[in-house]
Amino acid sequence: MNDAQKQIHESRLTDGRLPAFTSVGGYPLVYLAADGGCLCATCATSDGQTHDDSDPQWHLVGCDVHWEGEPLTCDHCGDDIESAYGEVLTAAPPLQLTDDDMSQLDVIGAQAQEDDGDF
Numbered sequence: 001m002n003d004a005q006k007q008i009h010e011s012r013l014t015d016g017r018l019p020a021f022t023s024v025g026g027y028p029l030v031y032l033a034a035d036g037g038c039l040c041a042t043c044a045t046s047d048g049q050t051h052d053d054s055d056p057q058w059h060l061v062g063c064d065v066h067w068e069g070e071p072l073t074c075d076h077c078g079d080d081i082e083s084a085y086g087e088v089l090t091a092a093p094p095l096q097l098t099d100d101d102m103s104q105l106d107v108i109g110a111q112a113q114e115d116d117g118d119f
């Protein structure tokens with residue numbers, strides 16, 4: 001049993017189920033199988049116990065938080081595993097500051113320093 005598998009084993013809840021969410025923060029967890037598939041907590045728990053653990057599709061090799069992006073699909077039951085922060089939005093174009101903007105920021109900075117001098 002490697003570190004990742006040991007960690008998975010130790011994360012089992014008192015009733016033997018694998019958690020669907022992290023204990024701190026409640027972030028959604030996805031279980032990774034040796035065949036490269038991903039499983040929801042329910043399938044990772046029930047089928048890992050009833051199927052041959054040496055079968056790559058049930059052999060858990062890791063567990064990870066699904067932070068962001070489109071929902072993952074459990075390779076066994078087809079349920080969606082939602083990400084913690086949802087789909088990644090297209091980033092806004094970078095802010096272009098002109099020299100004029102920069103000189104205004106300098107003024108703001110200078111005022112802030114003057115304010116500090118009052119105390």
Ligand SMILES: [Zn+2]
Nearest residue numbers: 040043074077
């Ligand atoms: Zn599933």
